Amino acid sequence: MRSAISERACRGRSMLHWIQYVRGYVTVKVWGYSVERLLNLCGNHDVLVWDIEDHGDYHTMHVSIAGFFALKPLLKKTGTRVAVMGKYGLPFFASKMWRRKLFVTGLVCCILFWCLASRFIWDIQIEGNFALTEDVLMDYLEEKGVHTAMKKSALDIGKLEQELREDYDLITWTSMQLRGTTLLIHIKENDMPVYDNRDKAEPDKGMDLVAEKDGVVTYIITRSGVPQVACGDSVQEGDVLVSGAIPVYNEDTTVRRYQYVVADADITLRYGRNLTLEEEVAYEEKCYTGEEIEIPVAGAGEKEVALRFRKVPYAFYDTSEEKKQVQLLDHLYLPLYYGKRTVREYEIVPKMHTEEEMKTLLQEQWRKIITTLNEKGVQIAEKNVTIKKNDKKWVLYARMQLEESAVKLVPTTVAESAEDSDQEDAQTD
Amino acid sequence: MESLKLPKDTMLGAAIVTITGNREAFIENYKGILEYTTESIVLQGKNARICFEGSGLSIDYYTNEDMKISGKIDALRYI
Numbered sequence: 001m002r003s004a005i006s007e008r009a010c011r012g013r014s015m016l017h018w019i020q021y022v023r024g025y026v027t028v029k030v031w032g033y034s035v036e037r038l039l040n041l042c043g044n045h046d047v048l049v050w051d052i053e054d055h056g057d058y059h060t061m062h063v064s065i066a067g068f069f070a071l072k073p074l075l076k077k078t079g080t081r082v083a084v085m086g087k088y089g090l091p092f093f094a095s096k097m098w099r100r101k102l103f104v105t106g107l108v109c110c111i112l113f114w115c116l117a118s119r120f121i122w123d124i125q126i127e128g129n130f131a132l133t134e135d136v137l138m139d140y141l142e143e144k145g146v147h148t149a150m151k152k153s154a155l156d157i158g159k160l161e162q163e164l165r166e167d168y169d170l171i172t173w174t175s176m177q178l179r180g181t182t183l184l185i186h187i188k189e190n191d192m193p194v195y196d197n198r199d200k201a202e203p204d205k206g207m208d209l210v211a212e213k214d215g216v217v218t219y220i221i222t223r224s225g226v227p228q229v230a231c232g233d234s235v236q237e238g239d240v241l242v243s244g245a246i247p248v249y250n251e252d253t254t255v256r257r258y259q260y261v262v263a264d265a266d267i268t269l270r271y272g273r274n275l276t277l278e279e280e281v282a283y284e285e286k287c288y289t290g291e292e293i294e295i296p297v298a299g300a301g302e303k304e305v306a307l308r309f310r311k312v313p314y315a316f317y318d319t320s321e322e323k324k325q326v327q328l329l330d331h332l333y334l335p336l337y338y339g340k341r342t343v344r345e346y347e348i349v350p351k352m353h354t355e356e357e358m359k360t361l362l363q364e365q366w367r368k369i370i371t372t373l374n375e376k377g378v379q380i381a382e383k384n385v386t387i388k389k390n391d392k393k394w395v396l397y398a399r400m401q402l403e404e405s406a407v408k409l410v411p412t413t414v415a416e417s418a419e420d421s422d423q424e425d426a427q428t429d
Numbered sequence: 430m431e432s433l434k435l436p437k438d439t440m441l442g443a444a445i446v447t448i449t450g451n452r453e454a455f456i457e458n459y460k461g462i463l464e465y466t467t468e469s470i471v472l473q474g475k476n477a478r479i480c481f482e483g484s485g486l487s488i489d490y491y492t493n494e495d496m497k498i499s500g501k502i503d504a505l506r507y508i
Contacts, residue, residue, distance in 0.1 A: 040461035043493040050490035054467045 024065045024089030031058035032080030041074045042067075065091065121150050122181040122328075131170055131189055140167070148333075152178060206244025206260030206412035211235045213406040215271030225263030241267055244412040260412060269406045270381060277365050277396040279358060284348045286318075291345040297321065299337035306341060314345035358394050362387065366396065378404040442475035446505065454481060454498040454505075462491070470498055471508075478508040 030038060042049050047067040053060050063071060068084075075082055097104050124146070126137050141147065146160060161174040164187070173188035209225065217233050225242040229235055242263040247255045295308040323339035353361065366385075373380065382401035387394060447455040456472060456479070463478065464471040465488065470481045486500035 036462045036465050039465065039488075039491055043461070043491060043496075046493060048490065048492055050488075052465070052488035052491060054465060054487065059465070 020062075020064070021089050024087070024091035025062050026065065026068050026084050026088070027060060027062055027086040028068065028071075029058050029060050029083045029085050030080055032075075032078070034078055035059045035080060038074055038078045038080050041078060042071070045070060045074065047071060047074070060085065065089075118181060119152055120181060121146075121152055121155065121178070121183050122148055124148060124183045124185065126185045126187070128187045129189065132168065132187075137185075137187075140164070146183070152181075155183070206258075207262040207409045208240045208244045208412050209242040209263040209265055209267065209407045210410050211237055211239045211241055211269060211406060212408050213237055213269060213271055213404070215269035215406070217241070217267060218270045218403060219268035220265060222263075222265040224261045225265065227265065235269065240413070241265070241407060263409070265407075267405055267407050268403050270401055270403045271406075273400050273402055275369065275396075275398040275400065277362060277369075277398075278393055279353075279361050279365070279396075280393045281353050281358065281391065283351055283353060285351050286316075286346045287349050289345045289347060293343045295341045295343065297323065297337075297339050297341050299323070301335045304337070312343050314343065316346050316348060318344050318346060320344075358389075362394060362396050366398070373402065376404070378402050444472070444474040444477075444479060446479065448502065448505070451483075451502045452499060454502060455495065456498070457495045459496070462496075467500070472496075480504075480506045480508055482506065 039049065039052070041047075042063075047063065047070050049061045049063045049067065051060075051062045071082060124138070124141065126134050129137060141160075144160060144163065146155065155178070157176045157178070161176055164174050164185075165171055170189050171187050172190045175186040177184050206225075214236050215234070217229050217231055217235060220227060220229065220231055220241070222242055225244050226246055227242050228240050235241065242265045244261050244263040245258040246261060248257050248259055250256045291314065293308075293312065295306050297304060297306050299305065319341055321339060321341045323337045326334040326336040326338070328334060370380070379402065380400055381403045384399040386397045388397070442458065444459045445457045449455070458474070459479070460473040460475060462470070463473050467486050468482065468484060470486050470488070472479045472481075481498060481502055482504040483500055483502040486498060486502070489497040489499050
């Protein structure tokens with residue numbers, strides 16, 4: 001019972017403390033002729049004072065702000081003096097804060113910033129990827145509109161998980177979670193080899209093999225379809241070499257209908273090609289003088305500012321630029337750049353190639369052409385190279401016979417006519 | 430007066446003193462304070478003076494209606 005009362009009293013006290021804090025109070029030191037009389041007057045004038053302590057020659061007490069102002073005439077009456085020792089409570093705190101406007105503004109802005117920033121995704125982490133690189137997945141996510149600094153609410157995790165599984169056959173399991181402002185993506189890749197059968201699916205209509213270039217057929221072996229040309233035939237670009245429509249004949253050798261297949265054959269076409277390579281004997285060489293200027297560069301978005309206001313004092317110069325993007329977190333870049341631009345002066349010096357140099361230069365060019373041809377699967381059957389030299393330039397003439405499987409698949413064109421003929425047959429019947 | 434069942438303090442103007450242990454005293458219905466030191470607090474009632482004696486006495490709060498004294502109370506005397 002007693003404890004209940006004291007508990008209530010305690011709560012009452014703490015409540016009172018709050019009210020006192022909110023309304024503000026001061027600690028005052030009172031001394032003089034009769035402090036007791038002052039206390040009586042306080043009581044009579046409804047001035048609340050509390051925590052009155054006797055320190056021998058003076059008393060201390062707490063009094064509310066309103067009470068403190070009401071105290072003045074009473075002090076005069078009783079011949080006591082008062083001095084403020086401390087100010088407490090919200091009104092004083094607020095006025096103190098009011099004087100520190102910038103600080104308070106900063107504090108509020110900071111809290112607002114964090115509240116706002118926590119509504120966005122600031123980092124994306126991908127785990128469990130081996131064959132698919134992080135860049136590929138990041139690009140994919142970017143395409144889907146998932147990127148750093150996006151709103152959390154704009155993210156549909158379930159849908160994204162499903163799309164990721166559907167778009168990559170390699171990914172067999174996905175799990176995404178938002179932890180704070182980080183999007184964690186766990187994926188599992190398929191360890192088993194993936195067989196892609198889509199390309200092998202038979203089309204409804206047949207496919208013809210047609211020539212991609214003019215030339216002579218030097219080799220033909222047909223695996224499916226009806227060959228339209230023989231070895232040694234000249235063909236033009238676009239000519240059908242192997243037809244995908246296999247005719248089925250009636251007894252009277254008229255075509256009853258066509259069976260459609262995808263034409264497949266090994267075909268080599270031979271064609272001639274002439275080539276001219278030129279190389280001038282005289283040339284201009286860039287000689288760097290060793291003079292250079294480094295200019296700091298700052299940029300935001302598309303715009304860029306060089307922090308140099310004088311003109312570059314060189315007649316000829318190269319510029320190279322090194323830029324870095326401002327990075328906040330692992331995947332969070334701001335559209336701000338900084339770096340330096342190096343301007344290097346050069347002089348143009350006219351020079352002449354020696355015979356040796358000319359030879360190597362031309363050979364180098366020639367070798368490059370041959371390599372590219374080989375890379376494309378083109379074989380050189382014959383070649384006839386001549387070099388003409390004069391004082392000004394060397395010219396390389398090459399006449400080559402190239403062999404290449406220059407064919408491509410196109411949908412069968414006979415198809416429609418075949419159908420037509422079928423219909424005509426039906427009509428005549 | 431008994432039969433009216435009116436509270437005695439209002440009718441007689443008597444002070445009510447509630448003492449919890451020897452550490453706290455709660456006083457209502459007094460006229461004023463006459464003396465206040467850490468050793469003694471003397472209050473003026475309607476008919477008598479109430480004197481608290483002890484050590485480390487202090488007034489927790491003081492209003493027109495009531496007040497609270499805390500500290501070690503040794504004696505309470507009516508003068």
